[in-house]
Amino acid sequence: MSNAAPQDVIKEPSMLKQKEMIDTNFKSLSTANEEGRKVCSTFVPGNLNELLMCFDLVRNFPEINALQNGMRKKTGRLIMEAERNGQSEDVCTYVKSDLGMMLQGNIGPTGDKLPDPDVLLLSYTGCFTFMKWFELVREHYDCETIMLHVPYQADGKITQNMRDYVVKQLKEDVIPTLERVSGVKFDMDRLRQYMRESAKAEDDLVWILQSAKNKPSPIDAFFGGVYYIGPIFTAFRGTEAATEYYRTLRGEIEQRLANGQGPVTPEGDFGKERFRLVVEGTPNYTNFREFWKMFYDEGAVVVASTYTKVGGVYDFGFRHDPDHPIESLADYCLGCYTNLSLPARIRMLCNYMEDYQADGLVINSVKSCNSFSAGQLLMLREIEKRTGKPAAFIETDLVDPRYFSAANVKNRLESYFQMLQQKGAIQAA
């Protein structure tokens, strides 16, 4: 029942390390304005973290603030605040919780004040809403806005024209503007060095996510995955801290594998692995634990997810490349998950279903995100058709608590798991 004593969450060293990294970053954000360090706000998909570090810019990620606020159950109020100030009920709630936070004094999720940005780097990857988001933020701060337009991979490939366009923007617009804003001269070698670090962490990340191919899987690649991607999708890609974090995490998972253990859940070890699932779509952050519990209570483990690819798709070979730094940044931006065409997304999911020996697919469709959601029902059909495996469709939101109906979600999941079980029983017989 809901009033059961909260359980002590078991913390592994990697978790503690990550928590420390996040806290430090929020702290450094909170003092940036006073200490005269320049701040850049930017988005996760297609972020240019290594490049920003070259200009000593402190990186602030509005999406991360929104999701952290969501996990701390603060977004309901923030969203209402934005709506009271004229935002529509219909639009992306990431935007609204960010605007709501700004309206309420820009106090970040950890309670630390967030700084006023000196520059908005609008890398417009995989979503049109980003564009409006920073236009709205710009209304509040009189600061420079850099638009990096990343074309869409409509035909499932990166053409030379697209790459040239992005590279040119980087060289002739983004870098010169950042030099001007930060007062720091661009140094290509510094960039190369950061990118070398990135590639190391990326190798480990891929190993970690692919460990789910084992039976039982030692990780949950969605609910757990959300934590694993934290550092590399944000302010830490390219830092030694990130490299170290992924090394530690990999060690822990190697140990779990050796012990034949399943994933760690907030309530301790996972029980028997009954269903292996692939998840498409984003998490729900306001009821993250509750949602996860609906899975692990039934023995359902997520073995692969697309959400862990929004900040970069690394498992098909792409790495940040110190030998072609600007070009590889362009390819990175162009290659993020939501910049892929629908057919490409479907192919990717079908591969996951097969490679990770999944029993089914769960799509969590969120109201906020048209970039993810528009077309998911066709994806569902196609994937069912191609793999012969049943799929479930759930509707929630990223950070709007009004759109999480526990009873509704549970009803669907319960029916879905009972159905998988019945099917499994028949197949076994």
Add this chain to the structure above:
Amino acid sequence: MQCFVGIDLGSTTTKAVVMNEDLQVIGRGITNSRSNYDVAAEVAKQEALLNARFYLFRHSLDGVRALDGRLDSFLDQLVRDFRLEQFLEQLADLEQTCTANAAPDRFGADTAALHEALAEIFRRLNREAPAQFAAGANRKSDFFRDIAGSRYLAVGEEVAGECKLPFDYVLNVYDRSIIDVENRISDESLSDKLMRALDRTFIAFDDLSAASDAVRAPVKAALDMTLEETYVIGTGYGRARLPFSKEHIRSEILCHGLGAHVMYPDTATVLDIGGQDTKAIQVDPAGIVENFQMNDRCAAGCGRYLGYIADEMNLGLHELGPLALKSTRNVRINSTCTVFAGAELRDRLSLGEAREDILAGLHRAIILRAMSILSRSGGIRDQFTFTGGVANNGAAVKALKQLIKENYGDLTINIDPDSIYTGALGAATFARRAIEADAAQAGGH
């Protein structure tokens, strides 16, 4: 005898099915869902068990020559008389509760007048009751809440007018009382009530009074037979709140799929439109669910919508379909928001459209939504089975058949008059299977 019971606690109605060992349905019961889920489940089950008794009566009276070949009409009369007895009992309870609730702290100086008005209202209600349960009578519904409610309001308005008492008072007293009344389970035994009903029946069939003993004995015997509730399974919207352990609960999707399969073994696609949800289910040849889709978090276009419309038009639910079937013109209706249904209706009426045409448009709108959900679940395959309360509605069925033909061609469409019990039937089947599985396991070891 061993009985397997399935209970489907829906958002508007609660259904129960009783099955014997041979997977034969021997009883069905239905009641309106209400705030006390246990009561709803209990009442539905009692009703199903009662229905099972009638099934037994039929068997035991089959050979009784004294009935002169009029067994069917005799039993029908008995059912009506029994319903009347039940109704009168609850009406008496309602009167008592209303009178108690018409207290001076709320109604002050008007209390005495209100008491008089109540007495008059119930006098009239009691007087008209037998006619409502006469053969061929047209009742608004079969649930006490609905019958008593609609008649109380009508009679109440008259009486309030005559007594120059605000109608709101009369209404309020009823509103305060009905929850309590419907959440009380009668403590009178079934057989006492049945015996009284039997007396009534013999009055109607006075020429058979000589046969009285020949009839009473087998009825008594059937009444005395124990119906053992061997295994009970609950399902439906409210299943999680049933006082059952986890093994005794099944998802409503699985139950609807299996129920439809049991009724029509060749079913491939099932559509269920209930009070606040619409489900499209694909099942395999063994009755196992392969895929399903439900409406999202908006209850537009579900059964309750029809309820609002019926209320708005001051009609019974079962009168809507027939009226809509009289339509001669197409009216396109796009919004199926349940709450705005009334406004939409008024809007259209004020534009001069005919009631039946609007109604037909509304039914088509509901079915259009269902068609989308079906399409989302993978489309309609042969055979198609339509279940849930709305399957009782002829206009909805007509619209559905038309749309299926337009979009999928000629398919076999199954609609059972008892389709509202599909979920409960599935649950009862699961109950029967659970015992089999237990037995198989026991045997295997």
Add this chain to the structure above:
Amino acid sequence: MQTTAGIDVGSGAIKGVLFQSQGGEKPEWLSKRVERIRRRDPMELARQCFDEMLAEAGLMEDDIDYVSTTGEGENIEFRTGHFYSMTTHARGAIYLQPETRAAMDVGALHGRAIRVDERGKVLTYKMTSQCASGSGQFLENIARYLGVALDEVGALSQQADDPEAVSSICAVLAETDVINMVSRGISTQNILKGIHTSMADRLVKLLKSTRVDEGVVLVTGGLANDSGLVATMAERMVAQKMNLTLQSHPDSIYAGAIGAALWGAFRHQKLADLDALPKAS
């Protein structure tokens, strides 16, 4: 001096008033009526309401200079002119409380926040959307389900000690939510307060988006009679540090009709000045 009638055809009730005024200034009441529609024909009811008012004031139809309708009354054939609801509620609110800077009209199906200036001019407004969650109709259904008379709702809600939030945004699903609450033994007081809270949140949000920032907010429409809702809205406004005073008025339900009658007089005066009077009826 004009004698004018205002008739507000709502989705829940018909409201009518008769006034005597000078071009809408210095108005004097002649009569007022409110009639719940309860499935009757609103157009007939409007006529009946008009006739009864005339009888009460001892006037003939010809004595009325201008009959204005508002709400859904565009189709009433005996009207002289029609004004839209927010125009009339704004004017009505200023009549009832001259300090009003925003009217919050809460009726059977819609909520509207209307920012006005001291002359009754609408500055900005915001309405609830197509989805009927949290409307008066919904509250009425719940109250009936709980066996509570409408005029008791307010007092009960104010006795709540542990309000239970309604989670569904859909009015239909919320009804089921409420049944669930009853089944869990939540008290009527706490349920009502929970509903009031979710309604108040929506309404305050509307209000805030009109950017009214000081002065009196007058609740108009049928739910102005619901002291529980008004109190809850006031609480929410305090919680959000809004520098506004929320008030209700015993005649709030007539605000639309009053505004219609006064604008009618204003219009009549203007037309008379222009010598372009249309014939009444």
Add this chain to the structure above:
Amino acid sequence: MTVQEIVDRCQALFDDLDFNAVKDWKAAEPGRKAIGYLPIYVPREIIHAAGMLPVGIFGGGDQLEVIHGDAYYQSYICRIPRSTIELGLTGRLDSLDGMLFPSICDVIRNLSGMWQLLFKDKYVRYFDVPQTYRDDIAGTFYIHELQSLRDDLGELVGRPISDDDLRQSIAVYNDNRKAIAALYQYRAERPWQAPTSELYLLLRAGMVLPVEEHSQLLRDYVAAAAEEERPRRDNCRVVVNGVFCEQPPLGLIKSLELAGCYVVDDDFLLITRWLLDDVPTAGDPLENLSKAFLHHSAATSAKFEPDKADKGKFLIEQVRSSGAEGVIFAAPSFCDPALLDRPMLQEALNKVDIPFTAFKYAENTGQLQAIREQAGTFADSIKLWSA
């Protein structure tokens, strides 16, 4: 032709969800091809230059029963993609040989992929346009995209599209833009003579008729309208903004007028007025199209505004030049671009004291009461309080 005859013709084209006009055009000459496009902007000049008929697909309106389309979309996504899919799945778009999905928002973007999957034998292209505006960066990219569309279409018709073909098509569209500008001018001056419901139907006719014929029809209308004296109402004058993608039902457009508002400028079917000036016919045609796009095109929510100070400028200029008294923001429900842009535009209007009102609609909105009420209140307040 009389006004009524012209309007009836347009209404019939509008009501025809089977696109018979396109079928007839194709049947008139064997081998003709037609290409559909969604809102808001594609360079129709290139399609025209290939000898194809460009066909604007603007959803299904309120007369289409959407059954299969709904199966592909959650309730919190706007209506236009689902009715478009419905049109496709029910065979109503079979006369089209290809579809262009312009870069407008994530919904249409993803729809391009869905189309690839659902209609495998058709030419499908997502048409990306730059969101940055430097000729040497964005221009280069855009000219490449134009060129690749030109190559694709050339391949589809089996002959390359020459520069001269393109120049000639640019001229034809320049002429069409002129005719439309004249119509808008006429309406702004005498809105009771050219009601917006009629203007709208005329524009919609341009989505299925050959452009030359359409230009003539527009001119005929203006000429015919000037012949008739129509009753003038005591209405206020407004600009409608936000209707650039999913279309409001015709009843809604009529309701605005009934509720007391004359629309004097708008952003309906923006493609017809996207390029603001004549595109030069001399020189490199693709470069000319690119320059027109980058430097002389309409502002809309689907475009990035590089300079904060320019936000809302375009709209304010529309109000000023049409002599409007206010702005009505009408946006499709769940339309992120329009709804996110709205507060910024409103802020800009506030600064210059232009009154506005706002509401949402869907292409199949049946209940217009609430909309009439909002527009009516807006009109009331302008009328009662105007000096």
